[in-house]
Amino acid sequence: MEQIAGIKILELSNGFERNVRVAIVKNSELCFLTAIDRGMDIVNAEYRDVPLSWISPTGIVAPSFYEPEGLGWLRGFPGGLMTTCGLTYMGAPAFDQEESLGLHGRISYSPANLLHADAYWDGENYKIILEGEIRESKVFEPNIVLRRRISTTLGEKRIAVRDVVTNRGWKTQPLMILYHINIGFPVLDKGARFLSTTSCFTPRDQEAKEGAEDFASIHEPRSGYREKVYFHEMLVDNEGNAYAAIVNDRLLGGLGVYVKYSKRELPRFIQWKMLGEGTYVMGMEPANSLVMGRDKERAWGTLQYIGPQETKEFHIEIGILAGYEIVEFEEKIRRITGSKKPEIVGSVEEFIKTSK
Numbered sequence: 001m002e003q004i005a006g007i008k009i010l011e012l013s014n015g016f017e018r019n020v021r022v023a024i025v026k027n028s029e030l031c032f033l034t035a036i037d038r039g040m041d042i043v044n045a046e047y048r049d050v051p052l053s054w055i056s057p058t059g060i061v062a063p064s065f066y067e068p069e070g071l072g073w074l075r076g077f078p079g080g081l082m083t084t085c086g087l088t089y090m091g092a093p094a095f096d097q098e099e100s101l102g103l104h105g106r107i108s109y110s111p112a113n114l115l116h117a118d119a120y121w122d123g124e125n126y127k128i129i130l131e132g133e134i135r136e137s138k139v140f141e142p143n144i145v146l147r148r149r150i151s152t153t154l155g156e157k158r159i160a161v162r163d164v165v166t167n168r169g170w171k172t173q174p175l176m177i178l179y180h181i182n183i184g185f186p187v188l189d190k191g192a193r194f195l196s197t198t199s200c201f202t203p204r205d206q207e208a209k210e211g212a213e214d215f216a217s218i219h220e221p222r223s224g225y226r227e228k229v230y231f232h233e234m235l236v237d238n239e240g241n242a243y244a245a246i247v248n249d250r251l252l253g254g255l256g257v258y259v260k261y262s263k264r265e266l267p268r269f270i271q272w273k274m275l276g277e278g279t280y281v282m283g284m285e286p287a288n289s290l291v292m293g294r295d296k297e298r299a300w301g302t303l304q305y306i307g308p309q310e311t312k313e314f315h316i317e318i319g320i321l322a323g324y325e326i327v328e329f330e331e332k333i334r335r336i337t338g339s340k341k342p343e344i345v346g347s348v349e350e351f352i353k354t355s356k
Contacts, residue, residue: 004028005154006119007128009036016076017060023117023130027152030320032081032159035060037111040132040148043080047157047320052257053081054184054281066109073103079182079281081318084108086177087136087144087165094293101294105176107146110134115147126154143169144306158319165314167306174294175306178270178287179316183246183257188282190220194271195256195333196244196284197235198342201271202351204229204292208273212344215271218246218282225276231290231348232269233355235336240264243333244271244284247326256321258329261286265314267355286316292348300352 005027012020021036022043032045043060045052061076070093077083085091085104094101112132119128130150137143147164167173194216203209208228215230234242242263247256268290272283288304289297297303306312321329345351 001119001126005126005128007117007130009114009117012060016058016062016065018062020060020062021114022060025128025130025150025152027128027154027156030152030157030159034130034150035078035080036114036132037063038078039084039108039110039134040112040130040150041078041080041084041108042082042150042159042318043078045081047255047322048252050186050252050255052183052187052320054079054182054188056279063109063111066106068102068106069100071103076109079184081181082161082316083180083182084146084177085180085287086175087146088142088174088176089294090176090178090287091289091291092293094295096293096295096298104178106136107134110136112148128152128154141169141171142173143167144173144175157322158317161316161318163314163316164311165306166311167308170308172305172307175304175312176287176289176294176297177266177314178285178289178291179259179261179266180272181259181284181318182281183284184281186251187246187248187255187257188218188280189248189251190218191250192218192246192248194218194244194246194282195330196232196269197242197333197336198232199235199337199340200343200345200351200354201230201232202345202348204231204348215273219275221275221277221280223277225274228273229291230271230273231351232271232342233351234263234269236263237332237336242269242286243329243336244269245321245329246282246284247321247329249326252322254321254323254326256326256329258319258321259284259286260317260319262315265312290348302352
């Protein structure tokens with residue numbers, strides 16, 4: 001079976017990535033690398049040898065190089081198929097309740113306690129499972145544990161992520177979590193398309209307002225391009241799931257990457273559009289808050305919390321669309337949205353008031 005599917009645990013040994021444990025998962029034509037000592041995030045991913053995710057110039061950086069202040073988080077942001085942001089704070093640097101908070105939190109720089117790594121037959125299905133725990137804690141609180149289960153099944157072109165977050169402390173804590181899903185070349189290319197169950201959206205700032213009507217279009221890398229961020233209100237199917245994808249109709253007869261998630265668990269969706277030379281990426285980011293900073297969420301009254309001994313679950317599915325599956329996905333989007341064009345909301349504050 002290891003000829004076509006399985007899991008290998010390795011340790012990287014050179015440069016900034018030295019001593020980082022990784023799991024390489026092979027599921028026939030779908031392969032991906034999970035950085036065990038970087039929050040069990042998924043970095044490299046390929047389908048039929050085609051790269052799916054954007055990899056930043058930093059690559060995988062060992063957690064000992066973490067810089068929590070300001071924008072220091074970016075010095076070790078590998079991009080990758082999925083980077084987790086949180087848990088007690090994420091988004092823009094902020095000063096909240098006499099605490100200085102850096103960009104996007106600590107969890108993606110935290111090593112995991114690997115609990116389970118296996119590939120086995122379950123009836124007619126051959127399953128590959130990776131499971132571990134990552135902790136955000138300090139003396140005098142917080143003490144929050146994320147138990148992550150990454151799974152895939154032979155013959156399927158999808159990865160399921162189940163996160164169980166538990167407050168093992170004795171004080172209520174803020175809970176902010178975002179799944180930074182980053183798609184790069186060659187899936188992201190001139191003429192590729194962004195699809196989603198968006199009902200309305202708002203630009204984060206003045207930069208994003210310029211050309212906001214083209215939020216879904218993708219062009220070639222451009223010199224001097226500055227990132228654009230959009231906040232989306234998503235419609236859902238009968239099971240409460242929202243959908244987004246980036247598809248390239250000219251690649252391998254049609255190839256795309258989609259994300260499916262529960263809006264009840266993750267009520268926010270952020271689109272990161274960075275189509276510059278050297279940094280050419282689009283992020284699809286389900287979250288339970290926006291990325292303006294914890295102080296803003298508190299002021300808006302939208303900050304989420306997790307009580308003592310309370311547990312909350314989050315489920316993400318990342319999958320491949322190939323060939324006619326793109327057409328089927330588009331039909332699903334149309335059924336959910338009724339083919340209505342997304343409306344632009346004038347300001348973030350208005351978006352906060354009108355979004356559900």
